[in-house]
Amino acid sequence: MNGNTPYAGLPGETGAGQRAAADVPELSRTQKRTLSRDVSRIAARTREFLPDEYVVDADVATGQAGFQVTVAVQPPVGHPVSAGFRPDLEDAAEELIPADERDEVARGLAASAALQVKQAVSDNVTPTAK
Secondary structure, X not given: OHHHOOOOOEOOOEOOOOOXXXXXXXXXXXXXXXXXXXXXXXXXXXXXXXXXXXXXXXXXXXEOOEEEEEEEEEOOOOOOEEEEEOOOOOOOOOOOOOHHHHHHHHHHHHHHHHHHHHHHHOOOOOOOOO
């Protein structure tokens, strides 16, 4: 019965729980550059929303499931926040990550990072008025 599942692996080729190499999408050099450029744009847009004290970084990694994009923000205080997703590589045109998605991710990360700071300092700030 386990031989009927996609997780059983192929004897001698793919271990159980692993994906076959044919299942993992391949990117051309142009697509890799485009993906890196799009991820850099998300990081740059996130930096525009935040003061200089916040550290923003982006990464494109290749794993068993394909390409994983991660953009992370380290606020001056509080916990870091990140967004990780897999872009749809099949319908890729000039942009692998559309502009509206880049803006949405950047806004969400900036808001989450600002909220982390607010939560971290909320106990230490005395309100000036009630």
